[in-house]
Amino acid sequence: MKRLLVALILCASVALGFAQSPVLVSKPVRPIPAVEHIVIISIDGLRPDRALIANMPTLRTMLRDGAYTFWAKTTAVSITLPSHTSMITGVIPRKHGIEWNVDLPLSQPVYPKVPTLMEMAGKAGYVTAMIAGKDKFEFLNKPGTITHVYISPKATGTNDEVATEAEKIIAADRPAVTFVHFPDVDVAGHAKGWGSREQLAAIEKTDTHLARIFAALDAAGIRGSTVVLLTADHGGAGLTHGADDPRSRHIPWIIVGPGVRKNFDLTQIEALEVRTEDTCATACWLLGLPQMPYFDGHPVLTAFDPVQ
Ligand SMILES: [Zn+2]
Numbered sequence: 673m674k675r676l677l678v679a680l681i682l683c684a685s686v687a688l689g690f691a692q693s694p695v696l697v698s699k700p701v702r703p704i705p706a707v708e709h710i711v712i713i714s715i716d717g718l719r720p721d722r723a724l725i726a727n728m729p730t731l732r733t734m735l736r737d738g739a740y741t742f743w744a745k746t747t748a749v750s751i752t753l754p755s756h757t758s759m760i761t762g763v764i765p766r767k768h769g770i771e772w773n774v775d776l777p778l779s780q781p782v783y784p785k786v787p788t789l790m791e792m793a794g795k796a797g798y799v800t801a802m803i804a805g806k807d808k809f810e811f812l813n814k815p816g817t818i819t820h821v822y823i824s825p826k827a828t829g830t831n832d833e834v835a836t837e838a839e840k841i842i843a844a845d846r847p848a849v850t851f852v853h854f855p856d857v858d859v860a861g862h863a864k865g866w867g868s869r870e871q872l873a874a875i876e877k878t879d880t881h882l883a884r885i886f887a888a889l890d891a892a893g894i895r896g897s898t899v900v901l902l903t904a905d906h907g908g909a910g911l912t913h914g915a916d917d918p919r920s921r922h923i924p925w926i927i928v929g930p931g932v933r934k935n936f937d938l939t940q941i942e943a944l945e946v947r948t949e950d951t952c953a954t955a956c957w958l959l960g961l962p963q964m965p966y967f968d969g970h971p972v973l974t975a976f977d978p979v980q
Contacts (some may be wrong), residue, residue: 699796699797700796700797700959700960700961701960702958702959702960703957703958703960704930704931704958704976706896706897706930706931707897707898707899707929707930707931707958708848708894708897708898709846709847709848709849709850709889709894709897709898709899710848710849710850710898710899710900710901710955710958710959711850711851711852711885711889711898711899711900711901712759712760712789712849712850712851712852712901712903712951712955713852713854713882713885713900713901713902713903714756714759714851714852714853714854714903714904714905715854715857715875715878715882715902715903715904716752716805716806716853716854716855716856716857716858716904716905717857717858717861717866717904717905717906717907717908717913718857718875718878718904718907718923718924719866719867719904719907719908719919719922719923720742720743720907720922720923720924721742722866722867722871722872722875722907723742723875723924724742725872726872726875726876726879727876727879728875728876728878728879728882729879729883730879730880730882730883730886731879731882731902731926734900734902734926734928735926735935736934736935737928737932737934737935738926738927738928738929738932738933738934738935738936738975739926739927739928739932739933739934739936739937739938739972739974739975739976740924740925740926740927740936740937740938741924741925741937741938741939741944741946742922742924743922743939743945743946744903744922744923744924744925744945744946744947744948744950745921745922745923745945745946745947745948746758746759746904746905746906746920746921746922746923746947746948747764747765747948748765748916748921749765749771749914750905750906750907750913750914750915750916750917750920750921751905751906751913751914752806752808752858752905752906753770753772753808753811754768754770754771754772755905755906755948756809756812756853756905757770757784757788757812758948758949758952758968758969759903759905759948759949759951759952760788760789760790760812760851760951760952761784761786761787761788761789761949761952762786762789762949762950762951762952762953762956762964762967762968762969763786763949763966763967763968763969764949764968767785767786767966767968768784768785768786769782769784769785770782770784770811781810781811782811783811783812783814784811784812786964786966787817788812788814788817788818789849789851789952789955789956790802790817790818790849790851791814791817791818792956792961792964793848793849793955793959793961794817794818794819796959796960796961798847798848798849798959799819799820799845799846799847799848799849800818800819800820800847800848800849800850801818801819801820801821801838801841801842801845801847801849801850801851802818802820802821802822802823802850802851802853803821803822803823803834803837803838803841803850803851803852803853804822804823804824804834804851804852804853805824805828805829805830805831805833805834805853805854805855805856806823806824806826806827806828806829806853806855807823807824807825807826807827807829808827809823809853810823819845819847820841820844820845820847822834822837822838822841824855828855828859829855830855830856831854831855831856831877831878831881832881834852834853834854834855834881835854835881835884835885838850838852838884838885838888839884839885839888842885842888842889842891842892842894843888843891843892846892846893846894848959849955849959852885854878854881854882856874856877856878856881857871857874857875857878858908859874860873860874861908861911861913862911862912863911865910865911866907866908866909866910866911866913866919867909882902885900886900896930897930898929899927899928899929899930899931899932899958900927900928900929901925901926901927901951901954901955902924902925902926902927903923903924903925903926903948903951904923904924905923905948906920906921906923907919907920907921907922907923908920923948925938925946925950925951925972927954927972927975931976931977932975932976932977933974933975933976933977936975938972938974938975941974944972944974946972947968947969948969949967949968949969950969950970950971950972951969952967952969953967953969953970953971953972954969954971954972954975956971957971957973958971
């Protein structure tokens, strides 16, 4: 009887111990083990046809080495904050709740109603980073959810500032997930117009910032284990963007890295329409994170060689 009691006490304390210890998360199993890092780069306001007209050697190398479509679609609310939130949460604006594009004069900060890719990855034990060129991105930085954060203190920062901070973070900690936002093309669009010569110059200059990210991956020794996904939040026409205008809604979607099909135009698959929510879903798939039941996006599996 006494022995039984001891056994019961032991059982109870073991059970209690488990209850008190942190939730044990099993390590995610990645479908392409060679992919250890993901960098999502958003060139704010990059309309696909302008990217094709521009002299962008780095982007063209990505096309040669990767899978792509210039007919991907952003959210119907094709403005910066709702679109970027959908890109990194995998859901449409009605679900994440960020349907405005300005700093709100609220006493309490507002964050998306669903976790960001960085938050989900962080919970699974990955090191994460966000480097953004506009101060309004603060709303994606729920305290404690991203390992390394740089958000420009200005309403509109510069690509140069973003590239410099991204270089530092990649060199220092080689994050598994890095989200990079380049603002200059959007700034040139609002000042001089989408399709203007001035914006074209900004697009071409942005290619050099893109090259700096690849160089940073090289220098950190992780280029060969990184998937880079280049996209945008929206295009534009005249001095603006928004509403349900096709010139605002089409975005480039270019992916390159281990396991990605080379020189593969995704429009060969007639039924496939890549949407900005697919960016988060694809990153989750690569990281071995679950496809959340509430996701609107799907992993773009046709961009990859069949997984063995
Ligand atoms: Zn804009």
